[in-house]
Amino acid sequence: MTYCLGILLPQGLVLASDSRSNAGVDQVVRVSKLNLMPTARDRVISIQSSGNLATTQAVVTRLHEAVGSGDPACDLGLARTMFEAAGIVGGQLRSKTEADAKFVEPYGDAAGSFLVGGQIAGEPPRLFQIYAAGNFVEASSRSPFLQIGETKYGKPILDRSLTPQCPLDEAAKLTLLSFDATIRSNLSVGLPIDLLVYRADSFAGNLVTIEEDDPYWNALRLAYSEGLAALVAGLPPPPSAWGV
Incomplete structure (x- = not known):
């Protein structure tokens, strides 16, 4: 399992993915699931992945190798919009899944899914969720975040606190708290x-990797935990009529 989150705001995007991949309790590895496509002056495209690791790695590798090839089916450098870029990723996922599914089926599921975010000159930043079938949906001001993988633990804080007007630094903070909640409750993330x-x-992406010893990560987790405890302690008790 994994957890990938993308947030779309007027100021830009906040994207984050964990790095744990497991095929059982004794086969746990660390794998990057947030990939930046080769940089260009007119575009930034990021692909986050969840699902069958062989499938998603094959799709991402194919897309990397195809940049500059001139092949409209897989060259993200030819996409005129992020909608077209999402279609290219979805098409490659569909092709790979169809090619491998019958061979993988006796052993598991070949399906994967992606978040595709970024900006191509001439339009604002955009964010898409690519389903296993290769079709996709787009984030909007009414639905400013998309998730794939283990989503349920990190969703409540986003539902309560994230607004379309949220500044990027605040969204980054909420992103890390969403991951903290997920990591605390699910060992597969x-x-x-x-x-x-x-x-x-x-048109520049700065990818940061947060490790266990990161001082901001640890200070944020501690402050949030202590703040929640203090908040709960300060809430009024249940009515005495409840028999508590």
């Missing part, structure tokens, strides 16, 4: 966290 904060129209 773990550090390091790859975090990308992309400011609109910058």
